[in-house]
Amino acid sequence: MHFQWYPGHMAKAKKMMQEDMKLIDVVIELVDARIPHSSKNPDIDALAKNKSRVILLNKSDMADQRYNNAWKEYFESRGYYVALVNSKSGAGVKQVQEIVNKACQAKIERDRRRGILNRPVRAMIVGIPNVGKSTFINSFVGKASTKTGNKPGVTKGKQWIRLNKFTELLDTPGILWPKFEDQLVGLRLALIGSINDNIIDTTNMALELILILGKYYPQVLINRYGVETTKVEDQREAMELLQAIAVKRSCLLKGGMPDIDRAAAFLIDDFRSTKLGNITLEFPDMPAEEKEISQTGEADARI
Numbered sequence: 001m002h003f004q005w006y007p008g009h010m011a012k013a014k015k016m017m018q019e020d021m022k023l024i025d026v027v028i029e030l031v032d033a034r035i036p037h038s039s040k041n042p043d044i045d046a047l048a049k050n051k052s053r054v055i056l057l058n059k060s061d062m063a064d065q066r067y068n069n070a071w072k073e074y075f076e077s078r079g080y081y082v083a084l085v086n087s088k089s090g091a092g093v094k095q096v097q098e099i100v101n102k103a104c105q106a107k108i109e110r111d112r113r114r115g116i117l118n119r120p121v122r123a124m125i126v127g128i129p130n131v132g133k134s135t136f137i138n139s140f141v142g143k144a145s146t147k148t149g150n151k152p153g154v155t156k157g158k159q160w161i162r163l164n165k166f167t168e169l170l171d172t173p174g175i176l177w178p179k180f181e182d183q184l185v186g187l188r189l190a191l192i193g194s195i196n197d198n199i200i201d202t203t204n205m206a207l208e209l210i211l212i213l214g215k216y217y218p219q220v221l222i223n224r225y226g227v228e229t230t231k232v233e234d235q236r237e238a239m240e241l242l243q244a245i246a247v248k249r250s251c252l253l254k255g256g257m258p259d260i261d262r263a264a265a266f267l268i269d270d271f272r273s274t275k276l277g278n279i280t281l282e283f284p285d286m287p288a289e290e291k292e293i294s295q296t297g298e299a300d301a302r303i
Contacts, residue, residue: 013173018047020170023122026052026103028096030127030136033063033084035281036071038188039128041175052103053080054123056096058132060084064280074284087136096140100167120168122160129174130193137161137171188281193272203242206264209271210238212281220276225249242267 021027027048032039036057055075060068068084075082081103085092101108104121111119127133141163161169176194187208190200213221214232221230227244231237239260245251246258249266253259270276 009173010175013175014043014047017124017126017172017175020124020172021047021051024048024051024124024170025107025121026054026100026123028054028056028100028123028125030056030058030125030131030133032128032131032192032194033057033060033068033071034192034279035188036075036284037282038185039131039192039194041126041128043175044126048124052107054096054099054103055080055082056136057082057084058087058127058136061086061089061091062274062278064278067280067283070284085136087132087139090139093136093139097163097167118165120162120166122168122170124170124172126172127174128176128189128194131174133171133174137169141169191268191271191281202268203260203264206242206267207235207238209267210241211235213276213279214238214241217277217279220279221245224270224276 027044029040029044040055057063057068057071072082072084081099083092083095083099085096087093100121100123107121111117125133125137141161161171163169174194176189186195187205189195190197190205191209210221210232211234214230214237218230221227221241225245225248227241227248230241232241242260242263243258245267246260246263249263251259251262251266271279
């Protein structure tokens, strides 16, 4: 199954970001805590070269709690300033200002030595589609913010948001990158909804999800759907399990045949809404004995 989505507006947005980068002190990149590596846009590393970097592991409440801190340590070991956040509830959002200040401490000190006082830190907020960027901005900015209007050298009509006297934010459109070298990355992005569902074969995507869950979280399918087994090692066994889910969920066609498409849509929606539980789909570098999830695969299911 091939995954790729890079409409023309994303190419334009990337060019705009490149032009604005010279005005920026720090880049705040949101990634999805369920797939932190796959949801981190590799193009940002090139665009933000020599800039301070902050990574926010958003939707951390939806991810497997056992791996959130491991991912935080993973990115910190690579020189990023990192925080776990839940933009919807606001958890972790208050600490972002402090982290931004730490990331920009060297720049603030340089300004002070040059006699430049109280110039706000300028932060660009970036992230892939559906990573929760707008929700984060609303939570981070709150009601105290004001739009500061056009800045010299910035595209006409672009608005900066003054968070406080210390920080100004520039939002950017959610963008992916032109080519996924690893199609597993594309699959994970599709599963969290960052690729337009209209161009995805939902049934095939559901079969891939079943293979992942069967390997790392087998118990969640038993808990959620009441299927008798989750032994899945290939596409045929995944299809048999999807058919069983269709029967258990009364997704039936005329004549009592399983409605595979409806069952697939149920499964994807249950994953995205955490009704299957808190699930992480990829894991950071760890010792071999810790890298894979226990085959008990228990998750905090929400029925």
